[in-house]
Amino acid sequence: MNTPTARPSTLLFPAVNGLASEYWRTARQLGEPLVLAASVACDPADFGGEAVLRLPMVHDDSFTRAFLALIEQCSIRRIFCPVASVYSHLQAWLPGHAAGVELVGDSPIRRQVEQHRELMLRARSLRAWMSTCAGAEVLPEIEVAALLRQAGLVHGESSDEKLAAMIAIAASAPAGDLVEIGALMGRTALVLLYLARRYQLGPLLTVDPWLAAHAIHQESPANIGRLVDEWDYEVLAESFFVNLAPWPGDDHAHLRLPSAQAHAIYAAGLPLANRESVVVPFARRIAILHVDGNHDHAAVKQDCELWLSHMLPGGWLVLDDYQWAHGDGPQRVGDDLLAACSQRIERAFVCGKALFIRLGSDPAREE
């Protein structure tokens, strides 16, 4: 990739930071011919061991000659520059020295500014409808943006819309446990943990066995089923704890078990501990239940039957993928619930493909 070539190539300069390795990784996958160069020593491991050519610093007298020689020798037509000061130098320098060479993308500073503006715009537009979800006041714009940003750093399957609705309903949830069935890498778990603390609701229990045998969707098309083989389940487990590690406390426990086995422990009142083996004081009454485990009909039905029996009056059920392209398990369970609990539903809506239901007290339990 880094040898002199007649193919028009992109120069990645200076290949020194995370933005550079991110560009390198994408270019490599897309087959874009790339030449790497830097003015300081860098770790070739960041670029899969590929050679990084050495160029003088942009302000050195020898820069012009060395740079133009490299452009000529490697047929450079584009430059990706991930360092703000070098970008600014090249932006002014290129037109007078190598007019046919394009500096691609925004400057790193502009990129940050734009990313932040887009985030705030997104938070603002979501916030505009969030209070209608739960009929309660929602978090300030800064906190909504912060949660979207943190959640966006974690791979997951919950959209911003679904997260926004989860943020909204927490404002009206009663005090009690938060339970999530299906945690993957922790995208929704970290939002739930924040909300539990913010509204002083109670501790969070996450449940996920991180095992292929449980993740497979028998009712989905074969190509969806096969996705389970792509995961490394130990990586999933480790990444979950990495993503949650910045928010330690005695208010989160994880059970690496299938939902039914985890439920048996929860329902029996057996002690549940955090990563430091400190017992987490669960109320065993649920304020928010997020059902996002296996989506086959029997699995969703079982999750709801088991865990909903602990729901507090005024608690919220979030049923993931009620609208789903790969199967109708969550929808059938959701529709049956809507019919069976119609007398006690205080609020219900669909957002980000998930069904949100706020359940009032269960007459059967009151007798």
Ligand SMILES: C[S@@+](CC[C@H](N)C(=O)[O-])C[C@H]1O[C@@H](n2cnc3c(N)ncnc32)[C@H](O)[C@@H]1O
């Ligand atoms: C759609 S992902 C969850 C997404 C996650 N809530 C997020 O925020 O990105 C589904 C997860 O359910 C888990 N799962 C599958 N079967 C399960 C079971 N019986 N009990 C608990 N979790 C299960 C899978 O391991 C997988 O991590």
